[in-house]
Amino acid sequence: MLDVRSATKLFGQKAAVDHVSMTVDGPAFVGIIGRSGAGKSTFLRMMNGLTPASGGQILVEGRDILALRGADMRAWQSQCAMIFQQFNLVPRMDVVSNVLHGILNRRATWQTVLNLWPRADIIRALEILDRLGIAEQAPKRAEALSGGQQQRVAIARALMQDPRIILADEPIASLDPMNAQIVMDTLKRINVEDGRMVIANLHTLDTARRYCDRVIGMRDGRVVFDGVPAQLTTGVARDIYGADADFNESATSTAIPTDTSADAEYAARMLA
Amino acid sequence: MALIDIRDDYLAQTRRKRIYGGLLVVIFVAMMVSGFRVADARNAGGFWTGLSSVGDFPADVVSEAVAKVANLPGHMVRALPAMVETLNIAVVATLLGCMAGTALAMGATRGLARWPRLVPLMRRISDVFRAVPEIVIALVLIFILGGGPVPAVIAIAIHTAGAMGKLFSEVNENVDLKPLDGLASVGATWSQRIWLGVIPQVAPNYLSYALLRLEVNIRASAILGFVGAGGIGYELRNAMTFGQGKFDQAAAIFLMLFAAIVVVDQISGLARNRLTHGAPL
Numbered sequence: 001m002l003d004v005r006s007a008t009k010l011f012g013q014k015a016a017v018d019h020v021s022m023t024v025d026g027p028a029f030v031g032i033i034g035r036s037g038a039g040k041s042t043f044l045r046m047m048n049g050l051t052p053a054s055g056g057q058i059l060v061e062g063r064d065i066l067a068l069r070g071a072d073m074r075a076w077q078s079q080c081a082m083i084f085q086q087f088n089l090v091p092r093m094d095v096v097s098n099v100l101h102g103i104l105n106r107r108a109t110w111q112t113v114l115n116l117w118p119r120a121d122i123i124r125a126l127e128i129l130d131r132l133g134i135a136e137q138a139p140k141r142a143e144a145l146s147g148g149q150q151q152r153v154a155i156a157r158a159l160m161q162d163p164r165i166i167l168a169d170e171p172i173a174s175l176d177p178m179n180a181q182i183v184m185d186t187l188k189r190i191n192v193e194d195g196r197m198v199i200a201n202l203h204t205l206d207t208a209r210r211y212c213d214r215v216i217g218m219r220d221g222r223v224v225f226d227g228v229p230a231q232l233t234t235g236v237a238r239d240i241y242g243a244d245a246d247f248n249e250s251a252t253s254t255a256i257p258t259d260t261s262a263d264a265e266y267a268a269r270m271l272a
Numbered sequence: 273m274a275l276i277d278i279r280d281d282y283l284a285q286t287r288r289k290r291i292y293g294g295l296l297v298v299i300f301v302a303m304m305v306s307g308f309r310v311a312d313a314r315n316a317g318g319f320w321t322g323l324s325s326v327g328d329f330p331a332d333v334v335s336e337a338v339a340k341v342a343n344l345p346g347h348m349v350r351a352l353p354a355m356v357e358t359l360n361i362a363v364v365a366t367l368l369g370c371m372a373g374t375a376l377a378m379g380a381t382r383g384l385a386r387w388p389r390l391v392p393l394m395r396r397i398s399d400v401f402r403a404v405p406e407i408v409i410a411l412v413l414i415f416i417l418g419g420g421p422v423p424a425v426i427a428i429a430i431h432t433a434g435a436m437g438k439l440f441s442e443v444n445e446n447v448d449l450k451p452l453d454g455l456a457s458v459g460a461t462w463s464q465r466i467w468l469g470v471i472p473q474v475a476p477n478y479l480s481y482a483l484l485r486l487e488v489n490i491r492a493s494a495i496l497g498f499v500g501a502g503g504i505g506y507e508l509r510n511a512m513t514f515g516q517g518k519f520d521q522a523a524a525i526f527l528m529l530f531a532a533i534v535v536v537d538q539i540s541g542l543a544r545n546r547l548t549h550g551a552p553l
Contacts, residue, residue: 096282115289122286123279130275138282 001025002165002197007056007066009042009221016042018221019056024214027195029188031202031212031229035241039221040201044167047199048082049073060165078105081158083187085170087150091143095134095153098142099125102160121160128156132186148179155186159194166190168200172207184211205237337523347524351507355528357421358503361496362489365425369432369489370482373398376437378466381444384452386462394437401434410496424501428489436485443477444470476548483540487533494529504529 006019017039024030032040045051046066047058053066065076081102089098100117102125107117129135132152137145142153151171158166168187172180188211191198202208208215209229217225217232217240225232225240238247312319337344379385380394406427413423451469460468497505504525511521 114293117286119283122283126275126279126282130278135275135278138278139285 001027001061003057003059005057005059007043007046007058008054009039009046009051010054015039015221017046017053020218020221020223022216022223022226024197024199027191027197028213029191029211030197030199031208031215032199032218033202033205033208033215033240034218038218040218041169042221043218044082044169044199044201047165048080048167049077050082074105078103078161079163079165081161081163081166083151083154083158083166083168083171085173087147087154087174089142089150089153089157092141094139094141095129095145096122096125096138098153099128099156099160102157105161125156125160128159129153131159132156146179147175148182151175151179151183152186155183155190159190163196165197165199168198170201170203173203180207187211205232208232333519333523333526336517336519340520343520344524344527347521348528351504351521351525351528354497354502354504354507355532358493358497358505359490359532361421361424361428361493361501361503362486365428365493366432366482366486366489368425368429370436370478370485372429372433373436373440374478376401376433377440377444378470380437380441383449384444384447384466384470395441398434398437398441401430402438403434404431406431406492406496407499410501411499414500419500419502421502424493424496424503427496427501428492431492432485432489436481439481440474440478443474443481447473476544479547480540480544483536483543486540487536490529490532490536 002022002024004020004022006021007017008015008019009017020039020043032043034040042051046053049065049068056066057064058066060076060080065073065080068076090101097115097117100121103121104112111117126135126138129138132155134145134149134152134156137149137153142150145153151174166187171187172183175183184207187198187200190196200212202212209232212229215225215227215229215232216223217236219240219242225236234247238244241247315322376394376398379387380391380398382388382391385391385394409430410423410427413426417423447470451473452465455465455469493501493503494505494508497503497507498509500506508522508525511518511525
């Protein structure tokens with residue numbers, strides 16, 4: 001379904017994405033990990049057409065989407081939804097309007113200016129919001145919502161596009177652990193229930209292990225790991241992040257720990 | 273609340289908004305049409321009858337300039353010193369006005385001002401500065417100081433200070449306050465905080481507005497020449513009031529003014545790009 005052939009992006013002399021190749025068959029949940037500047041975001045932006053590529057091909061069902069221009073490119077973008085770290089909603093418009101922006105590709109400019117949307121689409125937008133558990137927020141302005149709610153509005157906008165592929169660029173990096181879990185659960189649900197491919201840039205290893213069917217590690221623009229989550233040992237992670245033996249992923253993990261020994265010890269101290 | 277209620281509420285709200293929007297458009301169109309008709313009725317000549325002769329004066333100027341095209345370079349060379357004077361008036365006035373405007377803006381922005389109680393006073397000062405037309409200030413100063421470039425500089429600088437005080441303080445409103453917190457946390461004084469935390473953030477915008485203002489001021493200083501402040505405006509008035517036979521001179525001056533504006537626009541575009549995106553690699 002997705003076949004990436006040595007996709008490359010140069011910024012000046014430096015390769016942000018350096019001959020990346022991979023194939024994904026069927027609606028998998030793919031996680032891309034790597035430290036900041038490894039080229040994860042640039043790769044997703046190339047897939048969506050936000051950043052033009054310098055070379056290579058990205059074939060989706062046999063069609064090279066890097067070669068698309070103009071209206072063809074916009075049509076592809078409407079089938080390939082993108083979710084951003086900072087949500088990228090229109091802050092002063094209401095939640096339903098933001099969700100309706102998902103179908104802008106098939107709406108004329110004058111219809112958008114006059115804010116005319118078909119009744120059926122409004123109803124579908126509300127149903128998507130209901131599915132994501134935020135229908136109550138429908139008439140509010142997007143900027144009035146919390147981060148987790150805004151990210152779910154962004155996911156609703158993505159679903160409104162009815163896409164085959166959903167790209168998520170650090171979708172939970174700006175969220176607290178609880179909202180992060182809600183958002184990741186939502187993405188996983190869409191992946192499993194609707195059969196849509198999800199490609200997510202993630203910056204926490206435990207999230208990648210828990211949600212992904214497949215994990216791709218990038219370092220300095222190259223793919224340095226491609227496997228299932230079980231293969232993602234601490235040693236492999238050190239290679240991906242270019243870290244030495246001091247690297248300890250639990251030091252900055254945002255997962256809520258399951259063990260309660262610290263609590264027990266604290267309780268014992270308080271009771272003594 | 274069930275989904276069905278939310279849905280009905282939202283659809284009702286959409287319908288209401290559409291009705292209001294439609295009514296507003298109708299009212300707007302009605303007011304425009306009736307306003308135009310009133311204005312046309314009060315017009316001495318009448319809009320539709322006069323419309324056909326709007327192009328007469330430019331046509332006269334252009335046809336005479338085309339006929340005497342050989343004279344244009346000579347007229348331009350002769351008018352060059354006056355053009356330079358006009359540009360000088362504009363540049364000096366813009367510089368002075370922008371410095372005063374910056375001071376006014378820093379005092380007129382809520383959240384940044386050193387003395388928050390003086391914010392309304394600062395705002396009113398810039399209101400007054402830009403409410404008085406340049407030409408009025410210039411006429412008064414010419415009466416007191418006599419003709420010449422100095423009254424024009426002062427008149428334009430005052431107006432510029434008022435306008436820039438307003439525009440710069442709007443830029444200041446959108447400033448990111450985080451660096452200011454950072455600087456305050458190390459014990460910086462107000463002026464240090466403004467110099468390091470605000471000025472670098474707003475400089476590209478300030479420059480952009482200042483260069484736009486320079487273009488406006490070139491035109492303003494040309495107009496002030498009409499009332500005796502010297503420069504290209506004086507030459508232009510002479511050429512235009514002597515009427516037919518001197519239109520080639522007027523055309524030469526128009527062309528020079530146009531060229532000056534284009535050059536300033538090009539230079540300011542380059543300067544702005546360099547300031548916002550850095551020097552080309």
